[in-house]
Amino acid sequence: AQSVSQHNHHVILSEAASLELGCNYSYGGTVNLFWYVQYPGQHLQLLLKYFSGDPLVKGIKGFEAEFIKSKFSFNLRKPSVQWSDTAEYFCAVRRNSGYALNFGKGTSLLVTP
Amino acid sequence: AAGVIQSPRHLIKEKRETATLKCYPIPRHDTVYWYQQGPGQDPQFLISFYEKMQSDKGSIPDRFSAQQFSDYHSELNMSSLELGDSALYFCASSLEGYGEQFFGPGTRLTVL
Numbered sequence: 001a002q003s004v005s006q007h008n009h010h011v012i013l014s015e016a017a018s019l020e021l022g023c024n025y026s027y028g029g030t031v032n033l034f035w036y037v038q039y040p041g042q043h044l045q046l047l048l049k050y051f052s053g054d055p056l057v058k059g060i061k062g063f064e065a066e067f068i069k070s071k072f073s074f075n076l077r078k079p080s081v082q083w084s085d086t087a088e089y090f091c092a093v094r095r096n097s098g099y100a101l102n103f104g105k106g107t108s109l110l111v112t113p
Numbered sequence: 114a115a116g117v118i119q120s121p122r123h124l125i126k127e128k129r130e131t132a133t134l135k136c137y138p139i140p141r142h143d144t145v146y147w148y149q150q151g152p153g154q155d156p157q158f159l160i161s162f163y164e165k166m167q168s169d170k171g172s173i174p175d176r177f178s179a180q181q182f183s184d185y186h187s188e189l190n191m192s193s194l195e196l197g198d199s200a201l202y203f204c205a206s207s208l209e210g211y212g213e214q215f216f217g218p219g220t221r222l223t224v225l
Contacts, residue, residue: 100158
């Protein structure tokens with residue numbers, strides 16, 4: 001079945017540590033890739049997106065992600081996390097022929113001071 | 114910048130009642146999407162509309178229906194509510210062909 005997999009369900013890091021969250025998808029064909037963040041009690045906000053071109057994309061708040069087509073992956077990275085990055089992170093895939101975003105199960109990130 | 118507006122923000126209903134959720138997209142956006150997010154779950158796509166026509170359908174129960182109006186706002190109608198319908202319902206909007214979906218703050222529905 002087509003799906004979006006996020007490898008880490010819960011991540012705890014200290015401030016200034018580096019972050020990498022894994023995301024793999026199993027859809028064939030052309031896809032658009034997204035990372036969304038959901039702060040506690042808030043709505044989903046777009047961190048970054050990949051449609052085409054340079055596979056290394058930079059987003060807001062110092063986040064970046066790399067699309068590796070051969071691995072069907074779109075991992076999220078940040079060199080140095082802050083306490084304010086504590087949130088739920090969702091990877092999402094949209095098939096180029098469709099409208100719906102298909103989300104992964106999410107990764108809960110807790111950054112400790 | 115204008116964002117997606119959803120109303121109401123909170124709604125409490127009894128089992129078997131009906132509920133109507135409203136979504137007002139970002140100005141000039143012509144596509145609206147509805148997602149359901151259960152407690153501790155990822156958002157699940159329900160349905161979408163482009164230019165007032167249903168454009169895609171996901172895991173929307175038969176008890177639910179939705180439509181998009183001439184001013185592009187959308188309403189999600191939910192009937193015979195069940196306890197399991199308690200969730201956060203997000204609406205998102207986009208400019209057709211652009212792909213990036215902007216999410217509203219959600220409506221938290223509690224069914225008692």
